[in-house]
Amino acid sequence: MKVLMFGWEFPPHISGGLGTACYGLTKGLVKTETEILFVVPKAYGDEDANAARFVNASEIETIGTQVELEKLWGNISFIQIDSTLVPYVDEKEFNLCASIETVEKHEKIFRHKYDFTGKYGANLMEEVARYALVAANIAKDNAFDVIHAHDWLTYAAGIMAKRVSGKPLVIHVHATEFDRTGENVNPSVFNIEKQGMEQADKVITVSNLTRNIVINKYGINPEKVITVHNAVDFQGQEEIEIKRNVEDKIITFLGRITYQKGPEYFIEAACKVLKRCNNVRFVMAGSGDMMKKMVRRVAKLGMGTRFHFTGFLKGVEVQQMFAMSDVYVMPSVSEPFGISPLEAMRSNIPVIISKQSGVSEVLKYAIKIDFWDVDAMADLMYGLVTYPSLSKFFVRKGQAEVNSLKWEKAATKIRKIYNQVTDDNKNITNI
Amino acid sequence: MRTICLYFQIHQPFRLKRYRFFDIGKDHFYYDDFLNKSILRKVAEKCYLPANQLMLDLIKTYGKQFKIAYSLSGIVIEQFEQHAPDVIESFKKLAKTGCVEFLAETYSHSLASLQTSNEFEAQVKLQTNLIRKHFGQNPTVFRNTELIYSDEIGKRVFDMGFKAMLTEGAKHILGWRSPNFLYTNTIEPRLKILLKNFRLSDDIAFRFSDRSWNEYPLNAEKYVSWLNDVDEKDEIINLFMDYETFGEHQNKETGIFEFLRELPNRIFANSNFEFLTPTEVAEKHQPVSPMHTQYPISWADEERDLSAWLGNELQDEAYSKIYQLGEKVLKTKDDNLIKTWRSLQTSDHFYYMCTKWFSDGDVHIYFNPYDTPYDAFINYMNVVSDFEILVDKALENPKSAKKTTVKEIAAETKSTTAAKNKIEKSVEKPKKKSVTKKKNASATKKATSTTKKQVVKKKN
Numbered sequence: 001m002k003v004l005m006f007g008w009e010f011p012p013h014i015s016g017g018l019g020t021a022c023y024g025l026t027k028g029l030v031k032t033e034t035e036i037l038f039v040v041p042k043a044y045g046d047e048d049a050n051a052a053r054f055v056n057a058s059e060i061e062t063i064g065t066q067v068e069l070e071k072l073w074g075n076i077s078f079i080q081i082d083s084t085l086v087p088y089v090d091e092k093e094f095n096l097c098a099s100i101e102t103v104e105k106h107e108k109i110f111r112h113k114y115d116f117t118g119k120y121g122a123n124l125m126e127e128v129a130r131y132a133l134v135a136a137n138i139a140k141d142n143a144f145d146v147i148h149a150h151d152w153l154t155y156a157a158g159i160m161a162k163r164v165s166g167k168p169l170v171i172h173v174h175a176t177e178f179d180r181t182g183e184n185v186n187p188s189v190f191n192i193e194k195q196g197m198e199q200a201d202k203v204i205t206v207s208n209l210t211r212n213i214v215i216n217k218y219g220i221n222p223e224k225v226i227t228v229h230n231a232v233d234f235q236g237q238e239e240i241e242i243k244r245n246v247e248d249k250i251i252t253f254l255g256r257i258t259y260q261k262g263p264e265y266f267i268e269a270a271c272k273v274l275k276r277c278n279n280v281r282f283v284m285a286g287s288g289d290m291m292k293k294m295v296r297r298v299a300k301l302g303m304g305t306r307f308h309f310t311g312f313l314k315g316v317e318v319q320q321m322f323a324m325s326d327v328y329v330m331p332s333v334s335e336p337f338g339i340s341p342l343e344a345m346r347s348n349i350p351v352i353i354s355k356q357s358g359v360s361e362v363l364k365y366a367i368k369i370d371f372w373d374v375d376a377m378a379d380l381m382y383g384l385v386t387y388p389s390l391s392k393f394f395v396r397k398g399q400a401e402v403n404s405l406k407w408e409k410a411a412t413k414i415r416k417i418y419n420q421v422t423d424d425n426k427n428i429t430n431i
Numbered sequence: 432m433r434t435i436c437l438y439f440q441i442h443q444p445f446r447l448k449r450y451r452f453f454d455i456g457k458d459h460f461y462y463d464d465f466l467n468k469s470i471l472r473k474v475a476e477k478c479y480l481p482a483n484q485l486m487l488d489l490i491k492t493y494g495k496q497f498k499i500a501y502s503l504s505g506i507v508i509e510q511f512e513q514h515a516p517d518v519i520e521s522f523k524k525l526a527k528t529g530c531v532e533f534l535a536e537t538y539s540h541s542l543a544s545l546q547t548s549n550e551f552e553a554q555v556k557l558q559t560n561l562i563r564k565h566f567g568q569n570p571t572v573f574r575n576t577e578l579i580y581s582d583e584i585g586k587r588v589f590d591m592g593f594k595a596m597l598t599e600g601a602k603h604i605l606g607w608r609s610p611n612f613l614y615t616n617t618i619e620p621r622l623k624i625l626l627k628n629f630r631l632s633d634d635i636a637f638r639f640s641d642r643s644w645n646e647y648p649l650n651a652e653k654y655v656s657w658l659n660d661v662d663e664k665d666e667i668i669n670l671f672m673d674y675e676t677f678g679e680h681q682n683k684e685t686g687i688f689e690f691l692r693e694l695p696n697r698i699f700a701n702s703n704f705e706f707l708t709p710t711e712v713a714e715k716h717q718p719v720s721p722m723h724t725q726y727p728i729s730w731a732d733e734e735r736d737l738s739a740w741l742g743n744e745l746q747d748e749a750y751s752k753i754y755q756l757g758e759k760v761l762k763t764k765d766d767n768l769i770k771t772w773r774s775l776q777t778s779d780h781f782y783y784m785c786t787k788w789f790s791d792g793d794v795h796i797y798f799n800p801y802d803t804p805y806d807a808f809i810n811y812m813n814v815v816s817d818f819e820i821l822v823d824k825a826l827e828n829p830k831s832a833k834k835t836t837v838k839e840i841a842a843e844t845k846s847t848t849a850a851k852n853k854i855e856k857s858v859e860k861p862k863k864k865s866v867t868k869k870k871n872a873s874a875t876k877k878a879t880s881t882t883k884k885q886v887v888k889k890k891n
Contacts, residue, residue, distance in 0.1 A: 245456035246820065281816075283452055295805045299748035304812040305819055308452040311809075320453070 001418055002035040004144040004161060006135060006154035009040060017339050018174050021206075022150055024233040028411030034418070037142060039135065039157070125188065132156035139164040146170060146418045152177070152189055155196025168201040168421035170414075176213050179334040180260055194218050201421045204228050204414065206337040207358025228414055229362050231407040232342040240316065242323040249280045249385040252325040252349075254318065254340055255332075257288035262331035262354065262371045267294060269331075271301045272378035280306070280385050285321050287312040322347035326391070327384045331371045332357050341366060345402040350394035352380050362405065365397035432705045434667045435658070435698065436625065436712050438574070438597060439674035441479070442504040442540045443471055444779035446800050450810050455817045461771070463800065468514045470798055475515045478678035483521040485677075485688055489695055490528045497695050498530045498706040501674070502574045505538030505558040506777060508565065519565060526566035532708035535559045535570035535593065541776035542740060544575050544584045545727065546754055554773065555591060572596065572709040576778050578627065578671070578730040579737065582723065585616035585624070593622070595713035597671060600626035601728045601735040611665035613712065614722040623713040624722050627671040627730060631657065636672040640685035648686075651693035655701050666716050668704070671730070732787075740781040745808040750781055752815055756822060763825040771818060775811075783807035 005026070009019035026036050135157030139147070147169045149158030155171055162169040177185045177193060197203050197218050203225045205211040211227045214220050244250075251273075253266045263284060270282040284294065284307070291309070298307045313321055322328070328344035328351045335357035342359065344351050345366070353360050354371035367384075369376045384391045448463035489497050501522070511518045525531045537543050538557035543550045559570050573593040575584060580598035588596050600610025610626035634654070638644045646653070661668060673680065681687040698704050707715065731739040741750055753775050760772040784804045801807040 245453060247456075292803075292805050295808060296744045299744035299808065302748055302751070304748045304808070305752055305816040308455070308813060308816070309809045310452045324453075 001033070001146070001415075001422070002037065002144040003029070003418065004037045004139065004142065004147045004167075005039065006131075006147070006149040006157045006161070007038060007040045008151060008153045017337070018151055020339060021174060021230050021337075024231060024407040025411060025414070027233065028231075028407035028409075029414065031408060032411050032415040034411075034415060037138075037144060039138060128153055128156055128192070132160040136160040136164045139167075145422050148172060148418075149196065149200075150174060152193045152196065155192055159196065159199050162199065168425045169199060170202045170204060170417060170421060171196050171200040172204045172206075173197075173210055173214055173336070174206055175336045176210065176217070178213055178217055179210075179336050180258075182259055182333065200224070201424065202226060202417050204417065206230050207361050209334075209356070209358050209361070210336040226413075226417060228410050228417075229358070229405075230337045230339060231405040231410050232339055232346070232402065233407055234346055240319050240323055242320050244324055246281060247279075249326040250283055250324055251280060251327040251329060251381050251385065252283045252285060252321060252344075253329055253331070254285040254313070254321060254344075255330065257284065257286050257291040257294055259290065260332060260334055261286075261288075262333045263288075263290055263294050264297065265331040265371055265374055265377065266329055267297050267301070267307070268374045269329075269377035269381060270307055271303060272374065273381050274303050274306055276378075276382055277386065280381075282307045283310060283321070283325070284308070285310040285313050285318075318343075319347070322349060325349050327352065327381055329377065329381070330354060330357060330359075331369075331377060333371050335359070342402050342405065345395075345398035348395045348399060350384050350391050350398065352377060352384070363398075363401065365394055365401050367394070432703055433665070434707045434712055434716070435704045436500070436667060436669045436707055436709055437498070438500040438502070438534070438669070438671045438709060439676075440502050440574075440672070441507055441674045443467070443474065443507045443510055443798075444540065444777045445506060445510070445774045446470075446798075447780070447810055447814055450813045450817070452813055455813055456820055459817060459821060461775075461814045461818075466800060467510065471510050471514050474675060474679055475511075475518050477682065478675050479515070479518045480521060481683070481688065482674060482677040482691075483518070483525060485692060486525060486531075487521070487528070489692065490525070490530045493695055493699070495530060496699065496706060498532070498708045498711070500532040500534055500572075500708050501525075502534040502536050503562070504536060504540040504576075505554075505561050506540055506774060508561050523566060526568060530708075532572070532710055533562045533566050533568045533570055534597070534709065535562070535573045537576050539773045539777045540576050540779070541773070542576060542579070542737075542750065542778050542781070543776060544579060544587070545737070545741075546757075548754070548757060550754075550757060550776075551587065552591060557773075572625075572713065574598075577739075579727050580624075580724060580729075581727040582617045582725060584727065585622050585724075586618040589616065589619040589622040595623040595625060595709055597625045597669070597709060598627070598724075599728055599730040599735050600629055600669070603735065604722065604724050604728055608720075609662070609665055610669065611661060611667055612719040613667060613716040614720060615718040617721045617723045620718075620721060623718055625667070625669050625709055625712060626722075627669050629730070631668060632670045632672050635670070635687075635690075636676045636680065639676075639681045639687055639690070649690065651690055651697040652701075654690075654694065655697040658698070658704060659702050667712055669712075738787065739785050740778050743784070743786050743804075745784040745786070745804060746781045749784060749808060749811050749815070752812070756815070756819060759822050759826060763822060763829070765825050765829075768818075768822055768825060775815065775818065780807070780811050784811070 005022075007018070007022045009022075022038075026038060029036060131154065135154075139161035144165070145167060147158050147161045147165070147167055148171075149155055149169065150172045151174045158169050158171055161167070173193075177189045197214060197220045201224075203214060203220060205214055205225060205227050207229060208227050211225050214225050215222050251270070253261075253263060255261045257263045266282075266284065273280060274282075282303075295309060298304060298309075310317075310321070322344055325344070325347075326349065328341060328349045330338055330341050330351065330353045332338060332354050333356060335354065337358035338353070339359070341351040341353050341357075341363070345363075350367070351363075352367045352369060353363070355368050356371050360366065360368050367380050369380065384394075445462045446467055447461050448466075450458070450461060486499060503522070508519070526533065535555055536558055537551065538554040538561070541550075541554060543554050555573070562568060562570055571593060572595045573588045573591070574597040575588070578598045580596065585596055596616075605626070610628050612626075614624040614626065616622040616624060634646070634649065634657075638646070639649055641647060658668065677687055677691060695706070698706075727737050728735050729737060729739070740746060753772070756772065760768055763769070783799050783801050784807045786804050799807075801810065
């Protein structure tokens, strides 16, 4: 079984959970004897299209990048196309030579298009379209059995690849436009998503929460939509010992500071807790379009010396932040899955998560609340920092629970879906 | 004869380093030493030293006819002591000529005058002591941080023994009246008020090198003709500006030094103006009326009010937090903590948090170490959080806290023992401190716990 997989980001270049999920998933799939051809654009957009930074073509076409990436990825070979799009091709322990040959072909095709359009990705939509174009060429030149596309940015690419090759398409919904923006959906994004879901042979959702959205808001046939919960992979993560810098208890919010993550509920709850006890500090780690508003709100509530912002944290800093925390809170308004509470539990921190998150479907030993229930949130924060036994219980049980969530399980489920769609496809062609 | 009064402000803050949440409780040194030193040295080379030399030359040329006034914040003097003793020496030379007056202000260029506590008076005392020590003058005229003034502040300034005070000739206060006269405080008519002529001051300070200005280029001849154009009945023209105007805001290639060198010559040749220091102005001229100022004014931005430092949520929170700490800080009787607290009061910290960037962004971003006002707020509050922990520790356990803070803040105070002594002098009962501390250790503890209870009560 060989899969042509379209992603938008991949470690180490990640801006959110999507890259991490793709990484875990591919690692799991490889164990089920599945070969994967993973395609991602070099320049990825953050979800905020305005903030999209695209690396220009000349920068990409350096050997340096290639060597660097080879080191990082060891046996994974990749193709370098010019422009803002660069697919890495994972051929599972295949050598480089073959793929490098294909490089030039792609380059030629793409060059041609470049001359034709005359400009590069002025906006995200254009990038999506260009990605689809490249996808068609890749689909033409490579042999595979299934196409698997992650999130709306790659749906168009998946559809193109399906048209060119006639192979079945599986799309993987990590988030929908409703999660990202609430009810203020961007119609063009919605349309791409809807089209992707309609054209797909199967739709994989990361939680039942997302499955319901796909069925209810996009009108997709429930039989076609299957939930495969995400897992978490802690391999290669070292345990770090951090000496705490303050004696106070620390309650942490870690994530993008955007509407979707519900930062304002965290702040309001923090204010309530601070009215009752004084030995606690709050940290909001991350950045995002609501950050300024949140800083203002904290100032307005007069808790500037008890509520801290760290800005965007990367790599080790995230571990460090977890290691310093006593409670982790994820008050997401709408979270298709949400991997960070799992990371927190793994770092021996009790977590409070919103019921409006996919991860709450798989966790038993996490405290679940409604994101809007600021009183309950404050109450639980207070309880967890004040009553050590409560906190200990969740830590002990949570650790075991989180270690049982394996990507292998998810991969097995997905492999079944692949088998099903390829069988269906064969039957159709045989008829 | 009509009067020109030249006055220059000199101040550089102790800028804070990038201080993250992770540093709280671990790192008790808050300043960006390297940045502060390099900015100070740069400005010293470009402005303070050459401008002082020029003033000295002018005084030599015109003798007692050419007079100027300076105001130096305690914080900038402290930095000169550390990184630019040559600047202090050149100011001393100027002081000896007898043509230069040094004014009083708050030690840390703070907004303490807006607080009801006597921190304002304490800071003024600190700064005047420092001026006396270095320049042998006892300031008799006061100028508040950024020329902030109100009736209330004026009253307090008079009560401290000052004869006159400088402020902005703000249009919304003056209305139809001219700034070119001497006024008095409303509550205390014995306090004279000198008002900045902002048009003629800003022609030099802001517009001098502005090529889009229809009067560009400005030369001394033209400027004197404008002085002559001022209504004949007007008595005083107060030209107040940042000293950094010469060589820094307007760099030397713009010809600002040549302008300044030529100006007195032209004034003496082509006009009936004389130069006087603020004290002489207050003595020579008769005040024309009281200037009623209910709400504080300043020389900053288009609004000429406090909105550069206070008003948005960030500034209000930062400002109220630092002054809330005051009582606790003073109770520690720890010189280092009190000193740090004062340097955190510097108005520049609040200035960096200003969100009204559109018209006056240029001035606000000058030497601003932060990308956004939000960064400035986050950084400042992290520092204050750590500082609060230090203060609480010092109150809980005076003896051990004293030890650790002295060690940890050693770097900060390594400057000079002189600077330390000066503060000790001003803090009340400094010598008793160590004795009382040992004796009253338990008493202080009690006091802390009660204050804590009170805090909790308040919050509930």
